[in-house]
């Protein structure tokens with residue numbers, strides 16, 4: 001039986017604010033539908049075979065971890081990740097991982113970390129951190145849907161012409177707090193600032209990624225059987241109500 005292959009990049013270094021929950025969610029939602037799932041970690045020193053990944057996850061981390069990961073990622077994995085996406089694999093990246101998949105990320109101390117260039121985005125440090133709940137509207141599934149998450153970043157990300165945003169911010173700073181965009185999409189790859197865990201309370205996005213990943217594995221379109229998502233939908237609705245009510249801000253301060 002074919003196995004869905006999930007690759008978790010740097011789980012020991014790049015996984016903050018529940019990011020690992022995204023991998024658990026993807027694995028469970030595939031298993032509940034009867035698919036076999038293999039989750040492989042790929043960290044410092046490990047290579048990555050672009051033909052052996054249906055879905056890649058790259059979570060967030062602080063500047064210190066990003067500086068550790070960056071050279072290894074560029075030398076050992078960046079090209080393979082790009083190739084996997086070009087071959088049709090799905091990818092989800094959050095915050096620090098998203099930044100390292102752009103063309104460059106400059107840390108708060110002014111260190112420029114070159115990125116893998118999967119996304120035509122570049123990230124620069126901002127004068128203050130954006131911290132708080134986020135609500136965005138996204139057309140990724142062919143109709144306008146909401147996504148909720150939690151952001152904590154000082155980096156500001158600006159989109160180039162070869163990438164489109166994941167959505168527009170309703171509450172929160174998103175990519176840069178200026179242009180109303182959040183995240184980036186290139187083929188089956190998504191970058192965003194939404195920690196959370198993101199996917200447990202945004203199941204439609206989890207299923208979009210799974211559909212893409214399963215189609216990559218089976219070389220044909222796959223229709224997912226529906227799951228009973230009433231708890232997930234309740235969680236989503238509760239966060240939407242809270243975020244709208246509170247204006248979304250937890251704290252937003254100067255360095």
Ligand code: GLN
Pocket residue numbers: 016059060061062063066094095096097152153154155156
């Ligand atoms: N160090 C990055 C920033 O502050 C990413 C932080 C994160 O992944 N939460 O912008």
